[in-house]
Amino acid sequence: DVLINKIAAGEVVERPASVVKELVENSIDAGSRTVRVALEKGGLGRITISDDGHGMGMEDARLCLERHATSKLRELDDLFTINTKGFRGEALPAIASVSRFTLHTAEPGAQVGTKVVVEGGSEALVEEAPPRVGTVISVEDLFYNTPARRKFMRRESTELQHAEEAVIRLALAHPDVAFFVEHGGQQLFTSPASPGDPRERIAAALGPGVHPHLVPVEERRLGVSVTGHIASPEYTLPNARGIYTFVNRRYIRDRGLNSAIQRAFQEFLAAGRQPVVVLFIDVDPRAVDVNVHPQKQEVRFADGKGVGDTVHAAISRALRAAPW
Ligand code: ADP
Ligand code: MG
Incomplete structure (x- = not known):
């Protein structure tokens, strides 16, 4: 043993x-x-x-x-x-x-x-x-x-x-x-716990400078919920680790999600900047296989394209609606 x-x-x-x-x-x-x-x-x-x-x-x-x-x-x-x-x-x-x-x-x-x-x-x-x-x-x-x-x-x-x-x-x-x-x-x-304002936790994690640049993201369609925050496209992190995606509250890295996010930012702003994104994607647990990777940082979606499209739509809408 x-x-x-x-x-x-x-x-x-x-x-x-x-x-x-x-x-x-x-x-x-x-x-x-x-x-x-x-x-x-x-x-x-x-x-x-x-x-x-x-x-x-x-x-x-x-x-x-x-x-x-x-x-x-x-x-x-x-x-x-x-x-x-x-x-x-x-x-x-x-x-x-x-x-x-x-x-x-x-x-x-x-x-x-x-x-x-x-x-x-x-x-x-x-x-x-x-x-x-x-x-x-x-x-x-x-x-x-x-x-x-x-x-x-x-x-x-x-x-x-x-x-x-x-x-x-x-x-x-x-x-x-x-x-x-x-x-x-x-x-x-x-x-400290910040159940009221998620921006406080993001600022604690990514640096206090990000707080005033954060705007909410919210999109729900076809069983996919996308919530979270993005920072204004002018704000960049010094260390460029700006994209945090979570599926059913687990941190995961997914190419499809990353490219949906990058695409939305590039369409909005010609100059390619490293976006700051904290995104929670919630789907029916049966529509995602979290057991692909031993450390569970990868997942397989039943409908990867649908999830990517919803993420893209969510970010695009937040970028257009934001006051910058
Ligand atoms: P798993 O989390 O997959 O069950 P682990 O080896 O990580 O397996 O943990 C084994 C078990 O030990 C947990 O299921 C839980 O019952 C118990 N355990 C581990 N850490 C804690 C903790 N910090 N507080 C209470 N129970 C714990
Ligand atoms: Mg455990």
């Missing part, structure tokens, strides 16, 4: 950012209001995620480190209708097989909590611990026992950028949850 977990780790755990993504997704799934991410050495030294979600009892805390024991994927049909982010039940065992892994959790109101320690996929050490609100997971020395993978890691600053980007993508999709990211004790990203 250690070997199987390590193989799974090869697919799921590519770098510190993948660990951050999986753990923060779990925290969101657990109904957390606040998620804190603390990193050391670009996440290669340590990744600590603490949340205030519903936590786990001792049995679940033990089981969540067993491959597929907790998978929410019960029937093949669920693939298409699953609503929570995780569904494979393999992220935690995979992460724990390639790191020194510690979990401390408790259920709300419980008298005792649970601590679980796994070293490079060793058998889990489970013991009682003080109660706490929510869960804290610490992942140390990632890939210490898989030197081949470890060698592929980039500079700490690069790994850190990827890890922060992973949080930003989740933060954009969950404005009702507060996120804090620090590295070596320094705050990198601070975003």
Whole structure:
């Protein structure tokens, strides 16, 4: 099983950012209001995620480190209708097989909590611990026992950028949850919950300068809903990572969507600028296959053209209606 977990780790755990993504997704799934991410050495030294979600009892805390024991994927049909982010039940065992892994959790109101320690996929050490609100997971020395993978890691600053980007993508999709990211004790990203005005979260994620340039996008047709914000075409980001697309609240990259967005901007403004776009595309879960990519950043639409056309129409209309 250690070997199987390590193989799974090869697919799921590519770098510190993948660990951050999986753990923060779990925290969101657990109904957390606040998620804190603390990193050391670009996440290669340590990744600590603490949340205030519903936590786990001792049995679940033990089981969540067993491959597929907790998978929410019960029937093949669920693939298409699953609503929570995780569904494979393999992220935690995979992460724990390639790191020194510690979990401390408790259920709300419980008298005792649970601590679980796994070293490079060793058998889990489970013991009682003080109660706490929510869960804290610490992942140390990632890939210490898989030197081949470890060698592929980039500079700490690069790994850190990827890890922060992973949080930003989740933060954009969950404005009702507060996120804090620090590295070596320094705050990198601070975003209190902003359920009222999504522009505040976008400004926290992409830079405060974008706020006054944002206009809403809204289009619904044929079972496709497109909502979100775009910035005026004159506003560009220094780092040019301006397009964020989410399908059913999951960050995804899709060529068809990107080209629909680029086309709409080019038609509006001859000069090609890198657009700033945060777009939520919501479709019937049965009309999209999210299971194409192990890290779920790619999807396959039943009607890709229809979705692309709706996105194009949505952006075009927002560009024409905006006051610039
Ligand atoms: P999946 O998310 O696919 O179920 P994971 O390996 O990511 O698989 O997580 C296994 C299980 O552990 C989850 O389904 C959940 O029940 C539990 N779990 C993981 N992280 C947390 C957390 N932060 N709070 C509460 N429960 C958690
Ligand atoms: Mg998960």
